Amino acid sequence: MPIPVSRFGHLVHALQSVLRLHEPADANLHNYFRIHRELGSQDRAFVAENVYAALRRKRFLEYLIGPLSPGSLPAFGYAQATGERDGESQRDVHVTATPRQLALATLMKLQGINARELAPLLLDNEEEWLKQLKAIPTSDLPLAVQADFPDWLMERLATFMSEADILALARGMQQPAPLDLRVNTLLDKRDDVLNTLVNSDGIAAELTPYSPLGLRLKDKPSLNRNSLFIKGKIEVQDEGSQLIGLLLAPQRREMVVDFCAGAGGKTLLLGALMQNSGRVYAFDVSEKRLNNLKPRLKRSGLSNLHPQLIANENDLKIKRLAGKIDRVLVDAPCSGIGTLRRNPDLKWRQKPADVAELTHKQAAILLAASRLLKTGGRLVYATCSFLPEENQHIVEAFLAQHPEFRLLDAGEILASQHVPLNTGKYLQILPHIHGTDGFFAAAMERV
DSSP: OOOOHHHHHHHHHHHHHHTTOSSOHHHHHHHHHHHOTTOOHHHHHHHHHHHHHHHHTHHHHHHHHTTSOGGGSOOSSOOOBOOOOTTOOGGGOOBOOOHHHHHHHIIIIITOOOHHHHGGGOOTTHHHHHHHHHHSOOSSOOHHHHHTOOHHHHHHHTTTSOHHHHHHHHHHHTSOOOEEEEEOTTTOOHHHHHHIIIIISOOOEEEOSSOTTEEEESSOOOOTTOHHHHTTSEEEOOHHHHHHHHHHOOOTTOEEEETTOTTOHHHHHHHHHTTTOSEEEEEESOHHHHHHHHHHHHHHTOOSEEEEEOSSTTOHHHHTTTTOEEEEEEEOOOOOGGGTTTOTTHHHHOOHHHHHHHHHHHHHHHHHHHTTEEEEEEEEEEESOOOGGGTHHHHHHHHHHOTTEEEOOHHHHHHHTTOOOOOSSSEEEOHHHHSSOOEEEEEEEEO
C-alpha cells in the first residue's frame, strides 16, 4: 500500500525536530502530535515508528548516505555541521544527513520498502539516489557502525567487553522493546488478568519469564481505555524494573523509602508487595514527576504510599527519618544507556562529561540514602545503565568507605522471591540476554 505524501512529509518534519536533540525524543514527538492534531492514529504510529527506527540506526544510515553526493538530494530541512563539544572526540565531528535523506533511507534500508512503493514520494534525482543507496553493501562495516554506538561509548565498552559481546549487546538495543505489564496483585491474580486479556480483550499476551508479577504483550495496543488499566489491575512496567522491586523485597508493616521515586512505577510495586500495609515514602526532587504518580496511585487502591517533594538528597524531610527505615531503594539518576531500545536518542544526547557528572551525584545520593537505614535494614542501589562507573564502581567505593554495610547476594534474594534468575552477586540484566531493558542493582545490608 503506497505511503501517503502527507504522512511522509510529517515523518520528515518530525525527524527534523527530533534530530536537533534539544530534548528527549518522546517529549518532542508528544509536542509534535499535540500541534498536529489532524494526524490520525495510523499517521502517528507511522511517524513514531520510523523516527525511532532512524534514531536506533542513525550512525549506520549516515555512514551509508555519507559517500553519496550531498547535492544529489534536496535538503528539505537542514544539513547540520556538528562541531566539537565538551568530551567529544574529533572523530565524532561530521556533517549529518538531512532529515529527508534519513527518512527515505529508513524506509528502504530498515523497513524494506522497495523503490516502486516509494516512487510517489520522490523528487527530482531521488530515484537515482535511492538506487545508489540500495546498492551499497552492508557487510564488513566498521564495528562502531554495526553497533550504532557513538565513539565515546564504544571506547568505554571496549574496556570490559569483547567485540562480539559489544555487537550482541548492540543488536539487542537495536530492537524495539516489548510492552510489559505488571499485575497489581492487590486487586487481581496474574493468571486471571492474563485470561481476561487473551480471551475477553483479544490481546495476545504471555507470562514474563522472570518476574512472577509480569505479562508481556505481543503487540502494543492502547491500554488507556482498557478496563483492567482503568481499575488499576495492570501497570505498564518493564520486567527488569519489576525485578528491582523484588530485590528490595519489602515486608508487611515495614517503613520503606523509594529515594528517587520519579513517576512512581517502582513505588507502586513496593506498596503492593507490602500488601498495602506499613508505609512507603516516595521522595523526588521533581514536583511534575510526583504529580504524574497521583492518578496511578488513585487507580492502584493503595493507601500506604506517601509522596514527598524534596529539595535535594540532604532535605530535612530525609534527615528526620535517619536510622528509622527498614528498606531503601535508590533508583539513581543515570545515563539511561540501558534503555536505548525505548530511548535511542540518549546515545546521541549523552556525552562523557554528562556521565562523569552523574557519578558524583550517584555517590552523594547513595550516601544520603544509606543514613536512613536501621541496623539490619536493606539498601538497594539500581540504575538503568550497563556502565561500570555508574554501577559496580559506585557500590565498591561506598562499601570500601562504609564497613557498616555488607553486600548481599542478589541471586539468593531473587530465588527467595521465586525469580528464576541468577546473575551473580550483582543483578545485571541486558536486552539481548534477558529480553529486558539494561538494569544493574546491588543489595546491601546495614550490619
